[in-house]
Amino acid sequence: MTNSIHPDIDYLLSKKMFIRIFIYLIFVLPFLVLSNCESGSSSTDMNQSRIDINDIQFVVGLGRIEPELKMLELTSEIQGLVERVHIQPGEEVVQGEAIIEMRRDVEKARVKQAEAKVESQIAIVQGSEASLAAATIKMENAKKNSERMESLFQQGVVTQSSFDDVRTSFESLLEETNRLKAELTSQQFLLKQYQADLELVQAQLRQKIIEAPADGQLLSLDITIGSMITPGQPFGTFALKSPITAYCEIDELFAHRIKYDQRSVIRSEGMTDTLAVGTVVFVGPYLREKSIFSDDVSQLEDRRIREVRIQLEPNPSLLYGQRVECVVFVDE
Structure with a gap:
């Protein structure tokens, strides 16, 4: 009886094993194969996406057209x-050419008034100079006469009274000369003050013209x-007269690849057409914490950039303030 049961058991066991293998082949094996394929594909994609930065041929940055000496606000x-x-x-x-002129009637009147005071004071100074010159001549003559009378008095030729009269006349003229010198100095100082006042009102008049x-x-x-x-x-x-340039920013990832004299092209933002060509003439010495094109100065930027200036060949189609893309060829 034992021998008659074993064949059935073996049969059942073999049948169950076959079913298990069949289920494995139908449901489990395809998932394993698919998972292995996806893993291999992902690994291949990752290997393909790893690009050496040093192999990059050009770098693109956002820029703005400006004169080399930049623009000023009047x-x-x-x-x-x-x-x-x-x-x-x-x-x-x-x-120095006049751009606008403001009303300056008051300033013109002040200038005329100051000019009149200067002219009047010049006349006074000239009069003082003439008076001093005449007094100096008289004083010099009186001095010589006094010295001569002193010699004659010592020789006993003239009396003490005559000598005293001549010496008193000399001393009086000497005092008058000194007084006129002091007066001339005062008048000259006043003239300089009036001239300074004139220069001031003239400067105020010039300020009314924006040059x-x-x-x-x-x-x-x-x-x-x-x-x-x-x-x-x-x-x-x-805009100050200077060569036209593109002032652009390069992301910090590629900042080390930018060098002087590298060839560059300028194109419209988001386009491929070339607007101008040029060369790099300035490379920022450090990385800025925020974009040079950020309108909000308080806004923090996550990335850092390097400033670059590209001098362009003359092109009348370029407009100051125009936003452009700067393509710098870093492999040359």
């Missing part, structure tokens, strides 16, 4: 009402005739 030291506008935005000017600080181009003017200018308040923008 301000006034004094308050005034605009009377004339001599230069319009877009026009080029030379250093170009250097050769360059007027970019904007936010006032018109009749506008009131407030001291220290910008009313226009001025």
